[in-house]
Amino acid sequence: MERVLRVLEFEKMKRQLLDHVSSSLGRQKIEQLEPSTEMEEVRVWQHETAEGAKVLRLKGQAPLGGITDVAANAKRAKIGGSLAAHELIAIASTIYGGRRLKKFITTMVEEEEIELPLLYEYALQIEPLTDVEREIKQCIDDNGNVLDSASHELRTIRQQVRSYESAVRSKLESITRSSSTQKMLSDAIVTIRNDRFVIPVKQEYRSSFGGIVHDQSGSGATLFIEPQAIVTLNNQLREAKVKEKQEIERILAMLSNQVAEIADFLLHNLSILAILDFIFAKARYAHLIKATEPKLNEDGYMYLKRARHPLLEEDEVVPIDVELGGEYRSLIITGPNTGGKTVTLKTVGLLTLMAQSGLHVPVEEDSELAVFKQVFADIGDEQSIEQSLSTFSSHMTNIVDILDKVDFQSLVLFDELGAGTDPTEGAALAISILDDVYNRGACVVATTHYSELKGYAYNREGAINASVEFNVETLRPTYRLLIGVPGRSNAFAISRRLGLDERVIEKAKEQIDSETNQIEKMISSLETSQITAESEREEAHSLRVEAEQLREDLIKQLEQLEREKERIFKEAEEKAEKAVQEAKDEAELIIGELREMQKAGLSVKEHQIIDAKKHLEQATPKLTSKQKKIKKDAAKAKQNIQPGDEVKVISFGQKGFVVEKISDQEFQVQMGIMKMKVKKDDLQLLDRPKPVETKPLAMIRGGESHVKAELDLRGERYEDAMRLVEKYIDDALLAGYHQVSIIHGKGSGALRKGVKQLLKKHPHVKGERDGGMNEGGLGNTVVELK
Structure with a gap:
């Protein structure tokens, strides 16, 4: 395993990680870091890193200052040793740092209700040890001097x-x-x-x-x-x-004796603080390399989406997409040297080791990695001068060791498989090795420049070709990985660009059989098609993202317009109601003044009061057609949506009809020939069908528009007045009034008495009463109709 960690540059990655620790406690954890092969352990480590990243995202940093590794001091105190002043103050500072970190995490969880279950569990294990800290700080200052006190x-x-x-x-x-x-x-x-x-x-x-x-x-x-x-x-x-x-x-x-008494608690605190420092270091490193938490599985499946090698500069690395362990378990990367094949190989290996170490990896969201029991790698020239081994012998020694241990839970990485010997024999040996590893169920990624292996994936189920794109114009690799396309030789094209005589190139082409030429042409066509397809896919993806963003923007604008419309309607309604109320208040004031004049003995007839009220009511502000529409729309908005209502589906901007009420918050709406379920919040009531009239034509012909809510009988003869009352009651019923007023005045009281007798006998009168102070008093009878 040590060799694999070295060739995949795991140790270099750890040196980058060391730059983000806050204390020597975290440094020790990183120096001891190795990948785990246990799924649950890896899953917990990944969740810890995710929680650390969450804290940094919300708070910017975690308070880890003042914490140092005082384990040796605590152990010496425990066996009876006396500690120096500066050692004691370091212990006090570490106790304080641990208590501060504990409060930081518990406050986020308990008061701010942020979910950090793993960090919270660690924080609860930190013992405050306040008494010892207080004793030390009362006796020793921050510079390690014992105080007079x-x-x-x-x-x-x-x-x-x-x-x-x-x-x-x-x-x-x-x-x-x-x-x-x-x-x-x-x-x-x-x-x-x-x-x-x-x-x-x-x-x-x-x-x-x-x-x-x-x-x-x-x-x-x-x-x-x-x-x-x-x-x-x-x-x-x-x-x-x-x-x-x-x-x-x-x-x-x-003081040392006091430290000895709490030494075990202090040592436990240090172990927890080391873990927390390590977790936040992993989170800071993840932020630096723009890493995400991968999904994990034990099925040997990996899907790396725009993966980047963490040791390469961001502006230099080209993201790659790699999928392995699903339809195919063998990925064969072919192509010329210096084309970026080894970088791809190391990216797959290093990201696997990082994930199994609990580190987030530099890939996009929804990437997935497997937890392998073993990772093997044969990368680079491991030739040993002391052992006098050739390049081929060195590689084969390593491969033999790999084949002795590999199984279905292994990831195997071969760089330039079969290199260093006769091309024909080397290619045949490479094919045999790949078959053997595949038959054992392992996942394998292999690079080679042998043309014989270009057809390997076409003849093997579960294997696929890949290549690294090469730009013949610039004579430089682009480092883009093309899955499904084998690498092709660019020797002739490169030689032509470098100025080699065309005659020499043509002579060389004659040395290659026609079958090989056809394969090269096929590969070239595949490569061109792959690049075109990827370009078009990226363009389509970009357009789709842009369209989705535009749709979201339009929906937000529509919602904003609807809110603005509702606000304007509400303001207009409030303004109209205010004007009406002001007019009514003024009317009541005038009527009150008239009544005061009457009480004062001035000659004010009752009909004058009624006339004044009638005049003032006519002066009440009338709503404009626009204001009426506003009130109508506001009334519609308050109504419950029912089947048959005409509605507008806000998100589509289309009109339709409610077919069925599914629940209080969901309706089935028909728009043209299409029926769909729509949320209530997405509907705007436009109109509701009026109930079918069942009245006889003769009754309708009377026309309700001219019928007023009051009948004035003043000045009429008794018989004529009774006839007018009967007709008026019928008209009012047809007009849909539930309450009307009959003004008869006070006078001798005969007209008032006759009206009341008629009303008591009328079958459509529910009840009657004298008018109130503001309704004309005894000169007016208010009638309630059935």
């Missing part, structure tokens, strides 16, 4: 140290500033030697200060002397510093 004793000792240092410096500075001693000093400074304060004294004045000599200059002209006057103070300072060191060691030992 770490203990009361340390604060006291350090105060003593500062006091002694101040006393020593003060004493020495008084010596250096003294005019009598300055001439004895090489320089008027206070310095430190052997952790004790000293002053630089000239050699000849050694005896003037007494004390202890700690050092001398390179020339010997200057001695660094601790004067006798400060020896005692320096001793006291030294003792205080020893106590300080002992107290710091005690504090560090105490």
Whole structure:
């Protein structure tokens, strides 16, 4: 397996992946990364990478700062070792980093309701360990210095140290500033030697200060002397510093013991953080190479859609489509050298290994890869100088090893199969090897430049030819993979482009039999047809995408127009209703003023009030034809759609009729000769058929349009008035009124009494009442019709 990983450049890919880790924890996971052969394990790894990519897509990044590999420190503390200050602060920082990452993931899941089941499960396993982190940070600052506040004793000792240092410096500075001693000093400074304060004294004045000599200059002209006057103070300072060191060691030992108590939890946290760092590194790498999550299977089937080799620059790589393991399990790529055959081979192999390692692969959506139990590769010149093996021998040694192990769950990659020996024998051997591998059920991709293998796929079920396109004009391969077309020799065309005499080329053609020439012509025709078909397919796909986008845009525009139409209708209706209400309010106000005048004793007849109300009602704003249409459309919109209604199917812009109500939200609609099911939201009610009239012609002839909702009897004689009431009731019924008003005035009350008696006896009168304050009072009778 190690050799396969090397020749397929899996290790180079891992070096690219290493650029995206955030800590040494993730680096270790990548360095240990190898493809898995277990389907469920690979599936989980792929889902982990997908969740990491989801987090990066939504949040941009994951908080992994401050996390370091402190496993060795935790283990040393666990066996009783004392940790240094900087090691303890690294542990505190890692604890904090883990807690912050846990909160980041759990917040996304619990509060933002983002589905991250695998990351969430990992995050829940991280122990907070807050107490130990707090203790360490209370005792040690971020630079790894133990703080005075770490203990009361340390604060006291350090105060003593500062006091002694101040006393020593003060004493020495008084010596250096003294005019009598300055001439004895090489320089008027206070310095430190052997952790004790000293002053630089000239050699000849050694005896003037007494004390202890700690050092001398390179020339010997200057001695660094601790004067006798400060020896005692320096001793006291030294003792205080020893106590300080002992107290710091005690504090560090105490903190180390606390780390030892939670060492197992800390080590578990580190294992989880390593996994999370690794997952987010895979997600960042997937974003870099524009990779997607492939579908997985155990059936040996792969479909790579516009696959790219991840180690090649994006502007250099040409995407390829590869399908294997379905109708055919053997793909034979033929053609000249340097045509891109090996790149295709390595792309298939490396993407398979990446997928089985849980990495997303640089392909388009809906691509699929198989999880193979074994991947074999014979690529490149593996000639061994030490073993004195030829190229052919080296390849055959490797192939023999492959044939000993290959089975139906294997992917086998052969580069230049049969090369390095006699072409006839090599081609025959290559065919035999391919047959053997195929008969064992393995998937195989092989490259070769032998013309004999061009016909291999035509004679074998389950095998197919492929070639890499070569541009004779530019003398360069295009690296496009043509499935179903064998590669053809371009030697004559290339030689012609390079200026070889045509006579020589024709002589060479004569050496090739007619059958070979026919095959080459056939291959050339197939290649041209394949390229044309692919070009037309891409153009058709582009047109289809463009048409679908245009359709979506038109539907959105239509929906926007419908919304705008509804808004305009609603505004017009509200405006009309507002105008009507304002007129009614004004009428009520005028009538109220008239009644107030009447109450005040001014002469205001009841009929004057009724006339005023009638006049004001006539002044009520009338809806224009457009406003009436708006109200009519609004009313239609509120109605329930029923079978028989004329409707408009919005998405098609066509009119039709509702044939059947399938459910509250779906109807069967007929448009011309076509019937189809349409959602209610996609329908607009245009019209509803009126019920068939069953009234006699004589009744209809009366015409309802001139019948008003009130009858004014004022000034009429009693007999005439009763006759008018009876006729009016009949007309009102024909006009469809449910309620009318009969104005008879107050007067002597005889007309009012006669009207009420007639109404009580009339068979089509449901009830009657006196008019209200705003309806004319006792001078008006409101009639409710059956």
